[in-house]
Amino acid sequence: MQVFEQLEGLRKQVKQWKANGHRVGFVPTMGNLHQGHLSLVKIAQQHCDKVVVSIFVNPMQFGPNEDFDRYPRTFAADQQALQTMQTDALYFPSVEQMYPGGLQQSKVVVPPQITGLLEGASRPGHFDGVSTVVSKLFNMVQPDVAVFGQKDFQQLAVIKQMVSDLAMPIEIIGAPIARDQDGLALSSRNQYLDTEQRAIAPKLHAALLDIAQAIASGNHDYESLSAAASSQLIANGFDVVDYIQVCDANSLLPATNTTEELVILAVARLGDTRLLDNLLISDFLGA
Numbered sequence: 294m295q296v297f298e299q300l301e302g303l304r305k306q307v308k309q310w311k312a313n314g315h316r317v318g319f320v321p322t323m324g325n326l327h328q329g330h331l332s333l334v335k336i337a338q339q340h341c342d343k344v345v346v347s348i349f350v351n352p353m354q355f356g357p358n359e360d361f362d363r364y365p366r367t368f369a370a371d372q373q374a375l376q377t378m379q380t381d382a383l384y385f386p387s388v389e390q391m392y393p394g395g396l397q398q399s400k401v402v403v404p405p406q407i408t409g410l411l412e413g414a415s416r417p418g419h420f421d422g423v424s425t426v427v428s429k430l431f432n433m434v435q436p437d438v439a440v441f442g443q444k445d446f447q448q449l450a451v452i453k454q455m456v457s458d459l460a461m462p463i464e465i466i467g468a469p470i471a472r473d474q475d476g477l478a479l480s481s482r483n484q485y486l487d488t489e490q491r492a493i494a495p496k497l498h499a500a501l502l503d504i505a506q507a508i509a510s511g512n513h514d515y516e517s518l519s520a521a522a523s524s525q526l527i528a529n530g531f532d533v534v535d536y537i538q539v540c541d542a543n544s545l546l547p548a549t550n551t552t553e554e555l556v557i558l559a560v561a562r563l564g565d566t567r568l569l570d571n572l573l574i575s576d577f578l579g580a
């Protein structure tokens with residue numbers, strides 16, 4: 294596996310691959326890689342001849358009181374895991390390289406208003422940071438295909454819309470959520486949990502399954518289902534429920550009785566740790 298810290302070397306390599314007729318896949322990450330990330334690499338490998346993974350903890354997408362400083366940085370282990378996966382290239386730019394004039398001076402890609410819902414409401418400015426860095430990474434890597442996890446459901450929707458609106462010649466693939474055996478969605482932030490919190494954490498996924506089961510049984514009172522699930526999460530030991538909502542899987546607006554494709558999106562906190570999860574009803578019914 295080639296490791297590039299500088300853009301010039303990466304560009305040269307990708308250009309050569311393309312000249313040789315190779316299809317190039319890309320998996321952007323913030324590092325501290327787990328099986329969820331590696332499943333994205335595998336999907337990219339199934340669609341492409343060469344795969345580039347980036348590791349960049351992007352300051353622009355973190356709020357002032359969020360965990361940018363303590364976000365786990367485990368480069369040596371990440372490099373080893375990617376090597377084992379036979380990843381072709383790892384791109385590991387510095388903050389200075391990504392934002393040469395400083396964060397405040399950078400051009401910002403601002404997604405549409407709708408992005409202010411859900412994660413956008415809980416983390417103001419977050420999707421500006423994500424859209425900006427993903428645009429830059431796309432320009433740097435110039436992939437044919439990019440893979441994003443469905444765990445960050447709204448992020449995937451924002452990226453798909455950006456690629457469509459800005460006519461970026463990149464195919465975006467969504468990857469299924471990788472979970473621990475007890476149902477907890479894998480996340481780098483799970484390691485912030487203490488033993489007691491870790492035991493409570495899978496109840497978020499269980500709450501999504503309960504709502505999906507109720508919907509499958511014919512209950513379409515989405516607001517009541519969400520309100521009951523939220524109370525149950527608090528009773529189960531969660532400290533705050535940022536949101537748990539049945540949404541239209543395409544618009545991410547609250548679902549109505551005519552919505553065809555439903556997704557349940559949720560974020561709940563254990564102490565300072567935000568756990569994010571979701572469930573597509575079509576996946577639940579197909580399971």
Ligand SMILES: Nc1ncnc2c1ncn2[C@@H]1O[C@H](COP(=O)(O)OP(=O)(O)OP(=O)(O)O)[C@@H](O)[C@H]1O
Pocket residue numbers: 321322323324329330332333440441442443444445468469470471472478479480481482483
């Ligand atoms: N459990 C998972 N299953 C599938 N994809 C995942 C999973 N966790 C993360 N991803 C995807 O990996 C990519 C990189 O995500 P990121 O580095 O933020 O990982 P993370 O573990 O979710 O971290 P965090 O908890 O800090 O958000 C994103 O496209 C994200 O959706």
Ligand SMILES: CC(C)(CO)[C@@H](O)C(=O)[O-]
Pocket residue numbers: 321322323349351354423426427445448
């Ligand atoms: C897509 C991403 C790498 C952009 O920083 C990040 O938001 C993530 O890890 O999901």
Ligand code: BAL
Pocket residue numbers: 354355445448
């Ligand atoms: N996985 C989304 C990146 C973030 O939490 O900032």
